[in-house]
Amino acid sequence: MKSTPTSDSKVAPTNDSKPAPRSEAPIAPANESQIAPKATFDSKRAWSHLERQVALGPRPSGTPALVQTRKYIVDQLKAIGIESREQPFMAMTPLGEVSMANVIATIPGKRSERIAYASHFDTKLYREFRFVGANDGGSSTAVLLELARLFKSQPHELTIELLFFDGEEARMPEWRGVDNTYGSRYYVENAVKSGTIGGLKTLVLLDMVGDKNLNIMRDSNSTPWLVDIIWTTAARLGHSGSFLNQLTTVEDDHIPFVRAGVPVVDVIDLDNPTWHTAQDTIENVSARSLQIVGDVIAAAAPEIEKRLASSK
Numbered sequence: 001m002k003s004t005p006t007s008d009s010k011v012a013p014t015n016d017s018k019p020a021p022r023s024e025a026p027i028a029p030a031n032e033s034q035i036a037p038k039a040t041f042d043s044k045r046a047w048s049h050l051e052r053q054v055a056l057g058p059r060p061s062g063t064p065a066l067v068q069t070r071k072y073i074v075d076q077l078k079a080i081g082i083e084s085r086e087q088p089f090m091a092m093t094p095l096g097e098v099s100m101a102n103v104i105a106t107i108p109g110k111r112s113e114r115i116a117y118a119s120h121f122d123t124k125l126y127r128e129f130r131f132v133g134a135n136d137g138g139s140s141t142a143v144l145l146e147l148a149r150l151f152k153s154q155p156h157e158l159t160i161e162l163l164f165f166d167g168e169e170a171r172m173p174e175w176r177g178v179d180n181t182y183g184s185r186y187y188v189e190n191a192v193k194s195g196t197i198g199g200l201k202t203l204v205l206l207d208m209v210g211d212k213n214l215n216i217m218r219d220s221n222s223t224p225w226l227v228d229i230i231w232t233t234a235a236r237l238g239h240s241g242s243f244l245n246q247l248t249t250v251e252d253d254h255i256p257f258v259r260a261g262v263p264v265v266d267v268i269d270l271d272n273p274t275w276h277t278a279q280d281t282i283e284n285v286s287a288r289s290l291q292i293v294g295d296v297i298a299a300a301a302p303e304i305e306k307r308l309a310s311s312k
Helices: 043-055 066-078 134-152 182-194 224-236 254-258 287-310
Strands: 081-092 098-105 112-118 158-165 200-209 217-221 243-250 262-267
Touching: 043 066, 043 112, 043 134, 043 287, 066 098, 066 158, 066 254, 098 134, 098 182, 098 217, 112 134, 112 182, 112 287, 134 158, 134 200, 134 287, 158 182, 158 200, 158 254, 182 243, 182 254, 182 287, 200 287, 217 262, 224 243, 224 262, 224 287
Parallel strands: 112 158, 112 200, 200 262, 217 243
Antiparallel strands: 081 098, 098 158
16 A cells, blocks of 8 residues: 655544443333334444454465454354355465455345445565554454444445455565555456446445544545545544545555446555554554444445435
8 A cells, every 4th residue: 555645734533442432322212112223333343353353363365364364254244144255366476376365245235236345354464573464454354344234234225245355465565566456456357347347336445444543534546525425424423533634645455446437435544653564463453443433434324325326
């Protein structure tokens, strides 16, 4: 991933590394006692998903640890009643062929057109130090798994697709050429070949959303109307200190979709000192940040769907 911020202004929210407490639900009046409470994003659940990933250690593509991570994702989706499938492929990398596989899950809507929410679940390959990618790979995957539970509990006009990409990270030290975004490129190539890319109406990509000092800037490669919906929602929820109006340019798993003409938004915080260091550990991730991002995406999702459902 690469970022070129146009401003270094920062607004730091107060964060901690413990799961955010959930507020008690109000007691329903007698005539509403049979109405189930509305599902909300739960950072405690997301934190548990994060812990399980980090416990597996470094998870580069092609390693047993990543296979276990993929199995965990599939098992968690199955447990909440979401069907998923693996999309295996062989990636030719500068270090030779590597076996990779995306996970594609579907929550059916009234219509077949799709809104995709995505994260990568691999971690960068380092030999000189132990890199567990608590933030880079772990945090966004944890949030996406919790969003999956939330989305499954709701009716949808459009079909929701959950994409867990393998091979986002470059195998070599630097992000260059095609040594990156292996999984997202493979997904798009296959969707173009099969003709299903036309049914994909938008992609909401999450990546590195757990930094304690959460600074998510607007990405210039993202689609303006999508960015506006999410950033306006963040401001409405009181999170403009985390969703900043500074502009940055990011190369990430959304770029293959941009090239295929799909509207995209990349929700990513590259402005953190632990990025691609041995310090990207769970101690440097905040459950409050997971809660903020989860709440914002959950609140923005109905508006995104409404806009797409009304378009011809």
